[in-house]
Amino acid sequence: MPDEKSIWLVKQEPSQYSWEKFLRDGKTYWDGVRNYQARNNLRAMKKGDMVFFYHSVIGKEIKGIAKVTREAYPDPTTDDSRWVVVDLKPLKTFTHPVSLEEIKVHKDLHEIALVKQSRLSVMPITKKESRVLLKMGKTSI
DNA sequence: GCCAACGTTGGC
DNA sequence: GCCAACGTTGGC
Numbered sequence A: 001m002p003d004e005k006s007i008w009l010v011k012q013e014p015s016q017y018s019w020e021k022f023l024r025d026g027k028t029y030w031d032g033v034r035n036y037q038a039r040n041n042l043r044a045m046k047k048g049d050m051v052f053f054y055h056s057v058i059g060k061e062i063k064g065i066a067k068v069t070r071e072a073y074p075d076p077t078t079d080d081s082r083w084v085v086v087d088l089k090p091l092k093t094f095t096h097p098v099s100l101e102e103i104k105v106h107k108d109l110h111e112i113a114l115v116k117q118s119r120l121s122v123m124p125i126t127k128k129e130s131r132v133l134l135k136m137g138k139t140s141i
Numbered sequence B, C: 001g002c003c004a005a006c007g008t009t010g011g012c
Helices: A019-025 A036-044 A100-105 A127-136
Strands: A007-012 A050-055 A061-074 A084-099 A122-125
Touching: A007 A127, A019 A050, A019 A061, A019 A084, A036 A084, A036 A122, A050 A084, A050 A127, A084 A100, A084 A127, A100 A127, A122 A127
Parallel strands: A007 A050
Antiparallel strands: A007 A122, A050 A061, A061 A084
16 A cells, blocks of 8 residues: 555654754654653654644644654664654644644544643544644645 | 552643 | 643552
8 A cells, every 4th residue: 555644743842852943953853752652653653654743831833744754763862672763854834833722622623632632742643634734734735 | 450659741 | 830631650
């Protein structure tokens, strides 16, 4: 199946690693995930998958979209073999960052994992949700 | 294997 | 700064 692309959302506090820094870096490896469910989602990412980038705590908004450039490999920041990272590169900055507030009131986003599972840092996004988010972000890919 | 205690995340 | 939600740990 060549066209089995999945869509994801990752969360990060901008004080830890911001979208702006990500843009300056041009690429990054997504480290620091220490939760099994999030880790399993990282492992399921395929090269070329789209990844929404959300700023938690400060801003609380989706800043843009990234793309998976390398699939899961062992986290270089730890010796613990349980944890993995993926490589991401920025794809598009949202023309209009989409706030958590906007997401919560949108009728097609009531089931989004971002709201339902607020503590999960890596989560799948449905096709429908991604279409809505891109529209809200006034961005096309 | 259960569950209380504790730690962490993240919205408010 | 508070606290709800949830994950982890450790005693039994």
